[in-house]
Amino acid sequence: MRRTRSRPGLIPRITALTVPVCVALASCGAPQQAIEIPFSVQFGAEPISCSMAAADLRLSDMRLFVYDFHLTSASGEEVALTLDDRPPWQGGQVALLDFEDGTGTCRNGSAATNAGVQARVAAGNYTGLRFRIGVPEVLNHADPLQALAPLNHTAMHWHWLTGYKFLRAGIARAGIDNESATFWLHLGSTRCSGSASDPGGCRHSNRPEISLPEFVPEETVVVIDLAPLAAVTGLHDGISADCSSGPTEASCERPFAIFGLDFASGDAIGTPDLIRVTKLE
């Protein structure tokens, strides 16, 4: 894989940011450092995008909310990251990753993309990353029209479920221009109780939890590898069945497993097969 985006001067930038960040934070006891967590979407080892095919497949969408970031310190302690306020992509400790650019098979998207999370953490040496895909429960059922970025994109609202789509992925068979050749996955909490005015929580949280012990800041990138997901969609046989996270949708069982989710309970039971780290080139 060849990365098109070079990353010059990242380490000097961290040093330069450490001082002003601490000055800005009144409660800043320990010195802080800036951290960037880069993400990329691949198909196996190949790049894949809305206009670039891998194994006959292209993206037709790939947007997801991520939150609850932790790094593991040298002493083995988990340290929470504070996400920067960076509209339109980050705010309220939630980030939106957006890999669709509105070209090719991505018909309902927009040109803007976002492939990284920017945060601060107490200065130190870290390895290992943990985070979740989703929107924290406390924000998931608030009025989306009054929400701040990044929770204000209507494409990510799930109005009739009074929550958000945590992730919307689409994989299209290249060269075939009809809906049946596209697999759609909309991930979000289900089996919710209460109502829009008085939310009562959801029995199926459906928030994948990702643990990447091999993650090393500045050296690795988090890869979302669509190959394992595409393998369970039957796309190549033309029998793709979409999954909208419905508790009765049998077509969700295998995609959920790929995301490390138990379809029967909505619990995260392992790190998703499709997320790993690779060396930053």
Place this chain on the structure above:
Amino acid sequence: MSVSKTRVAVAALILLVVLLIVLSTYERPFRWSLPDGLPLPVVPADNPMSVVKVDLGRRLFHDGRLSINGATSCASCHRQELAFTDGLARSAGATGELHPRGSMSLVNVAYASRLTWANHLLDRLETQALTPMFGEDPVEMGMSGRESTITALLRSDPDYRVAFPRAFPGDEDPYSILNTVRAISAFVRTIVSFDSAYDRYLRGDTVALTVGQVAGMQLFFSERLECFHCHGGLNFTDSSTHANAAVESVGFHNTGLYNIDGAGGYPAGNAGLRELTGDRWDTGRFRAPTLRNIAITAPYMHDGSIEDLPSVIDHYARGGRNIAEGPYAGDGARNPYKSEFLRGFALSKEERSNLLAFLESLTDRSVLRNEALSDPGSGTAIARSDREHPLFAVK
């Protein structure tokens, strides 16, 4: 003219100008005008009613530019002359995609405790309005991710440029999706109907109903037929509420329309509340729609699978529908998740026609013709709000 006379004239002129300015900014307060004894509907505290907001909502409700094809408005599937339904078994969205379900009547929707056919979560019109506008499965108006197209229209349309700041005074940026759904919701809450022959009969007009209709009414409200358990109350649905309600009533019922596998199965993708809750006991459970104007809202049931009212009565008389062949074959009367009120009943020919006549007495022609609910048309100065509306009775 002496100096003092000039001063008086100038002072009078200034007073007149001030008076004119004050008058021009005066907004007539919104007043519900309902028949005596009827409770007010619930209005969310964050979206109070106002005459200018309702007028703006009326325009937005009929504006096809709020959709991806520039032509599909709320009114496309909620036509006034059909009691705000569309007369189709299943509605079609802006891209032609068929909805699995039919358009529900908006009459008295301000009194609905839950909205749409089978969703226990949707209890606010302001939330519900987002699904037709931005929903993707199925596509209705098709505006997901295109909110900037809508706000650009609101900012550029000369009528909206006047109406949004007036409807949402003090709002820094009134041209928002939030205010759009608030205005539409305020308008939809004014689609109120309490002037059917049945209502007039209740108000003491003893000849408003025929003898047959009165007999039909007695059948409707009898334990023998059980209709009223689900279709009771002021809006003929048990999913009703109002401003004075002690408890909010919410009901979803399996009416034995299907029993595909002999184990209670409903057609895939249209299994009712179960799709949200995942609970098998919610299979085939749908919200009882209002029966107001029911005679003009055919076809019936969530999927429009019953063509006319006599067939609906036959369905309930049998205690469920038997489908003899095809992919949906099965006897709905034996659906294990069926409501306990679907016991079936036998009607004489006369009783059946009396019951039908009663259902026809629930039609309120005024709501089908009320000009204040109609398409204001292009070029109408909506902010003027000088039309008569039965609900805007000025003191």
